[in-house]
Amino acid sequence: MIRINLLGQERPKASRRLRGPSIPLESSLRTLLFVGALVVAFVVLFAMYHQKASELATIQTRITSLKAEKTRLQAIKDQVTEYEKQKAILVQRIDVIEQLQANRTGGQQLLQMVATTVEHSPELWLTSLERKGNALNMTGEAASLNSIANFLTQMQKSGYFGEINMKEAAENDIVKGAQTFAFTMNAQVATPQTQGVRPTSATAPAPAAPARPGRS
Numbered sequence: 063m064i065r066i067n068l069l070g071q072e073r074p075k076a077s078r079r080l081r082g083p084s085i086p087l088e089s090s091l092r093t094l095l096f097v098g099a100l101v102v103a104f105v106v107l108f109a110m111y112h113q114k115a116s117e118l119a120t121i122q123t124r125i126t127s128l129k130a131e132k133t134r135l136q137a138i139k140d141q142v143t144e145y146e147k148q149k150a151i152l153v154q155r156i157d158v159i160e161q162l163q164a165n166r167t168g169g170q171q172l173l174q175m176v177a178t179t180v181e182h183s184p185e186l187w188l189t190s191l192e193r194k195g196n197a198l199n200m201t202g203e204a205a206s207l208n209s210i211a212n213f214l215t216q217m218q219k220s221g222y223f224g225e226i227n228m229k230e231a232a233e234n235d236i237v238k239g240a241q242t243f244a245f246t247m248n249a250q251v252a253t254p255q256t257q258g259v260r261p262t263s264a265t266a267p268a269p270a271a272p273a274r275p276g277r278s
Contacts, residue, residue: 171222172193172198172222172251175220175222176188176191176200178220179213179216179217179220180213182212182216183209183212183213183216184209184212185204185205185206185209186202186203186204186205186209186210186212186213187202187203187204188200188201188202189201189202189203190202193251196224196250196251197248197249197250197251198223198248198249198250198251199246199247199248200246200247200248200249201244201245201246201247202244202245203234203236203242203243203244203245204242204243204245205240205241205242205243206241206243207231207243210228210231210243210245214226214228214247217249221252222251222252223249223250223251223252224249224250224251224252225249225250226247226248226249226250227247227248227249228245228246228247229246229247229248230244230245230246231243231244231245231246232244232245
């Protein structure tokens with residue numbers, strides 16, 4: 063059939079639409095979520111890295127400070143050790159000085175006591191006096207055995223001597239026309255705790271007079 067357009071208008075032609083390839087909405091969301099997750103992870107990791115780096119720097123600073131403190135304390139320890147050595151040397155020197163002073167004082171007291179004892183023993187004199195530790199060895203001369211016995215008694219009363227032993231007493235008559243006796247004895251010097259206490263040990267009795275040969 064033939065159709066005639068009386069209005070003089072051309073019939074619009076059907077337009078053709080150009081369409082690109084379609085992208086599903088679910089895939090787009092997954093991509094956006096993946097990218098967002100990567101960004102968040104990067105931010106978290108960067109924050110953790112920054113925090114750990116800061117902590118590491120703090121620890122390194124602390125280590126450096128502790129090393130410096132250790133060096134300072136080691137120097138102080140070395141000084142203390144040196145001071146302790148010097149202190150030990152000084153204490154040793156002081157002990158020696160005190161011991162020498164004590165011996166000096168004790169020697170003076172001993173000589174004074176012996177001199178006092180001899181002074182209270184008439185007709186007796188000492189010719190030698192030797193001290194070895196607390197042992198005192200004496201030799202002397204006396205005009206009689208009674209003088210020697212009195213000397214022993216005076217030593218006992220002084221409290222400055224412990225055990226007293228008479229080793230020998232014999233007539234020697236070193237002076238012509240006069241009777242004299244030589245004697246040897248030893249005694250223990252009393253300790254400070256026992257000085258002034260009278261010894262309880264038995265003391266050697268005064269020696270008997272030896273028989274004198276008859277004179278013409």
